[in-house]
Amino acid sequence: MGPPDGAMVGAGMTTRSLPLFEDRRAELETCVYCPKLCRAACPVSSAEPKESLTPWGKMSTVYFQARGDAPLDEEHSALAWACTGCHGCRERCDHRNEVASSLWEARFAWFERGLAPAAARRVVARHGALLTELARASADLSPSDPQGTPVLLGCGYVLRLPDVARDALSVARALIGPIRILDRCCGLPLLQAGDMAGFHREIQILTAEFPPPLVLDPGCALALRKAGIHPRLLVEEAVAHLERFSTVGTTGEVRYHDPCQLGRGLGVYEAPRVLLARVLGRAPGEFAERRQQAACSGGGGLLPRTMPEVSRAIARSRVQAHEQAGSGEIVTACASSLRKLREAGAQVSDLTTWLARALQS
Ligand code: SF4
Ligand code: SF4
Structure with a gap:
């Protein structure tokens, strides 16, 4: 050619x-x-x-x-x-x-x-269906207050990890009062697929109706930043209210995985560690490759769709590093890394779940 x-x-x-x-x-x-x-x-x-x-x-x-x-x-x-x-x-x-x-x-x-690639085109083609599923699943989570602070949970949480999404809603309500659950998409799947026009369409819908929301998933926050919007993250809101969380403790090893979008993407390394130290009553365990040098879980950039085997191999490698460091439980703070590391066989929880357990009334 x-x-x-x-x-x-x-x-x-x-x-x-x-x-x-x-x-x-x-x-x-x-x-x-x-x-x-x-x-x-x-x-x-x-x-x-x-x-x-x-x-x-x-x-x-x-x-x-x-x-x-x-x-x-x-x-x-x-x-x-x-x-x-x-x-x-x-x-x-x-x-x-x-x-x-x-x-x-x-x-x-x-x-x-x-x-x-065909996989990316399929993501765009079924985006309308995703919005329908998202609206239905959001309505199933918990009642939304139209006058409340808008909260964007992210489709990875709402559709695939609804228990974590509910934990996030409990934490958000406890910290900031009534909330409105946004049942829209930030457009990240379209951005990753290459559909820039579709991405901007989603952003316009989101910003025309609502002020910048409180955001759970760092991938959504980074997508909004690409459109010039700087939302507040739930993890940042939580660390600003550290006194609201008690120590729940655990005897087992708990190791923190830096999600790429939260760490290198948004520069947030300290807040999740401070929160985990508070709820665990001790500093979390660490991977040998951490913070700026943290290894990827393989869940981003649409790789699970375009190169599923490679994506799985990346996740397995991160789980092997966890096992070499002593195993135990991994705590992360993004939906795609949580799912990929679980699929690779590790015991994985979300920071939000720990925060919901540690909320003091
Ligand atoms: S190290 Fe070299 S190849 Fe890698 S991003 Fe920098 S310029 Fe590009
Ligand atoms: S997947 Fe590879 S090319 Fe892409 S941002 Fe990460 S290191 Fe760079």
């Missing part, structure tokens, strides 16, 4: 057919000429060792596709979806390149051209 219509081929020529990438030119060019310092950080290429799956490989492919020097076909374009959005590579990069953001831009461009 030749270069795309209108593409210019040659050194430094990138823009006519793919203007989106102008904003990302510096990152793309830096990666192309890099000695790949970040390769060990990528959970995808660690789980499936292929040069094309390293951050360098994915960025170079986008770069050469944009130049018209690599085919604009589904096989090459699919590499933009071979990323969990964990930001792990950024922490190893001297330039702090935002590889995930560049790959997301490539997703938008490839989706528009009909080059998104």
